[in-house]
């Protein structure tokens with residue numbers, strides 16, 4: 001269940017960017033090598049975000065492919081699957097690039113009326129000078 005660690009990283013990033021505002025939706029790009037299981041991720045995110053600005057927010061998970069290059073035959077491809085054997089020559093000397101990132105792509109802020117003390121300035125991101 002390493003999804004909990006990932007969920008914590010996501011909630012952290014969301015909190016920093018939300019700057020105290022309530023978050024309705026968070027879009028995250030996650031490399032395929034992280035092997036995130038969707039349902040487990042949703043569950044972990046719901047638990048970790050409890051009591052934070054991200055509580056009840058929807059998590060949009062976008063899987064980012066990995067680039068795989070075979071050192072034996074030079075075959076290169078991107079894949080949504082973290083395979084370890086070259087499809088061309090069957091070699092196992094594989095180079096991977098990317099596919100292990102976790103990036104908070106965007107957040108959607110809930111209606112400003114739910115956030116007392118913060119006037120309507122929810123368009124900009126990162127937040128302007130307070």
Ligand SMILES: [Zn+2]
Nearest residue numbers: 070073086089
């Ligand atoms: Zn190969």
